[in-house]
Amino acid sequence: MKKLRKILALILAMLMTLLISACGTNGNEEPSQVADPTPGVSQGVVEADPDAFERQTAADSLTVGVMWELGSFDMAQNNNWCARVMVYEGLFYIDQTTSEMHNLLCDTYDFVDDTHLHIKLRDDAYFSDGSPVTSEDALWSWQRMVGTSENNTVSFINFEEFEIINDKEFILAMNAPYAAVINVLAGPTFYITSKNMENYTADDYWDKPIGSGPFLVTENVSGSHVSFELNPNYWNSELMPEFSTCTIKLYGDASSMMIDYETGALDGVTNIDGTDVTRVLNGDVKNTSYMLDPQRDVYYIALPEYMEVFDDIRVREALACAIDYDAVAAAALGVMGSKATGPLGDGVMYQKTYDGVRYDPDYARDLLAQAGVTDLELTVYYEATSIYTTMITMVQAYWDEIGVTLNMESGDMSTIREYLINCATDICIYNNGGNYCLDPNQNLSFNAANSMNGCIRLTDEELNEYLSTGASSYDSAVREEAYGKAQDWMVASYRQLYLANSYQMNVYRPYIEKFVGGTYRTTYFRFVDFAD
């Protein structure tokens, strides 16, 4: 019997080893092509041979995977962006490759004065139901979107009034000069939708949107996928997509999405998991192209103004110097990030890069001693994502070395948001995600004196003057100088300790010439180009 038990145990152990080894990559295999994992906008191809690779998905179609729960096509809801950009269009759009701004539904525009923008719509633009795009539609869209969700609120905070001149012309009035206005209007937060949806119910918005974009919704299955077909009467022949049907499949798990990609069920996926990024860079995912590009996010720790202990800059500098930023970025993000270079992420306009704070725990201890701070104990409430958890755990260890105790309490974003707003956390860890606009106004406005987020609010008059000048001047040189000074102030003040910039990787099959990505955050699948 003992012998039998041993045999059984051996068989079980072998089975377990086999199963576990199946989960990992083959470490002994020589990578076919090791790409340069330097973060930044980098592209590469792993054994791309279009002739050798048999396409599994239907021809003339695009099937992509995203890690989101999409929702309604109602612009008053704050979701579904990557699906909405298939059916709706804005006044302008930004080329993802060149970052150049182009007119879309806007024919011409001019500033009447610093606070009034005159826009003329194109005469040949039509909605999918055949009705022309008019000023009334623009007004209705604006009224429906303004103040209804976070991104819309941030975008429209300076918009005051909408005045219709005629069917094709209108004036947007702002409460103050707003330099980012064109940039904001290019984003999906201001898409012009048909007023014929005025009496729509929530169910109508679900799968019967009327937009001027190149696609029509054929199916929107909650939690599963959204399918589109080409709008046969799309008005803009120059921007006609290269495929006639598209399916956006929704995933809750990144590894499942990647397996579907590897089996050929998907033509491309966005924002793959860090483990899979390493596999792609090591050449373990065959016949694939990839793009690693900035997310324009900067992860940082904020030392709030309401904490008296942080009034002394020596304390702030000490906490800054106690952290090894390279190690934090590497541990939390791997090849998906790098040590932060300043308050703005890569790709954001007027970004300045800084050398960063020197890691010097001895100097940090001296500074704390000079400030007379001993036995400092802080509590942080943070969102329990793996990135935040890794970062804050490492910061806890670094601060422990200089005698600062950091207690960690985690929760989901809804919970943590209340701690931030109510100033109930001693420090916070955050990221200033760049929303849908390349303009620094979008990132930095979260830190301004009027921010509702008390933990990251900076009320310093000098800084707010810079931010205000940057936001309101239409002169690019003035803006560059103002935002430059704002960044200098933020770095020198040690109010925010910039930990890491993050990147994302999109992968796609070699028969796709240009996938989504680049400098713009929204995934514009309509602009995907196939190889000839």
Add this chain to the structure above:
Amino acid sequence: MAKYILKRVLMVIPVLLGVVLLVFTICEFTPGDPVYSIVGTNVSEEVYEAKKAELGLDKPFLVRYVNYVVGIVTEFDFGVSYGTGRNVGTELLERLPKTFKLGLCSILLSVIIGIPLGVLAATKHNSLRDRTIAAGSLVFASIPDFWNGIILMLFFALYLGWLPATGTDSWKGYILPVISLGLPPVASLTRMTRSSMLETVRQDYIRTARAKGIPEGTVIKRHALRNSLIPVMTTVGALMGSTVAGSVVVETLFGIPGIGTLLRNAITTRDYPLMQGGVLMLAVWISLVNLLVDVLYAVVDPRIRAVYSSGKTRKKKEAQPQGKVEEHGEN
């Protein structure tokens, strides 16, 4: 019997009211403001208050609770999702069939495999077969469903290419998630059936049956198995509830748009109407399963039937053995 079922059905009503009250109360005291989840943190006080009023969250807790219950009872209205603006009932009805299909198939799989395996193990107690089955069930009971799900996906979808990794467009799409979700219940049922059978086969009446020369197969099937099924039924009932309610991980992994993933998203965004509706639906399901199990108890166990039999019937039954005794006595 009818009285028993009626009593069980009536007991479901306070249970559901209690569930609604509990979920409502938990939502009220859970940190996280749904208004901020929708409008974000960078909004003015006016925008915040307007959105709060629009969602009806400016009303007192009791008013909202009563309105909610009245809405469900009178109009079967579960409210409107904060996230999509759609009717919660519509959202749930779109997702529930997938979850039920997945959960029920998993339970069916576990019953078909688990009970026979348990019987096989118990009938050869301490044999190699028994030990192998016991060890196997212990292993599978210990493996979490997401892990075996990933392994199944890697082998059958990626390496072999036999089955789709995700999606439920065809019946093939259900195979891997059903196995993944069903393996731990198979192990539980095997272990439960085995232990229950072992207890039963040691009873005097089984020994008597064997002594009377009844074939072993008949003894096992007719006498031992039937009597062993009561605790097994309890386990199946509990598994039916927990498998459906706990399928969120498998649904997420295999990209199944079921109620689990819907509830997960509702919780993270503090979509209270969706949370309440989803939990209520699951509570109804679990109550119905328990009701079914209770009814089956009565079918299988004559002692329960006897308790709820009418007085007249009971008297009649009580009278019968006495008469028989008298007859025997006369003989």
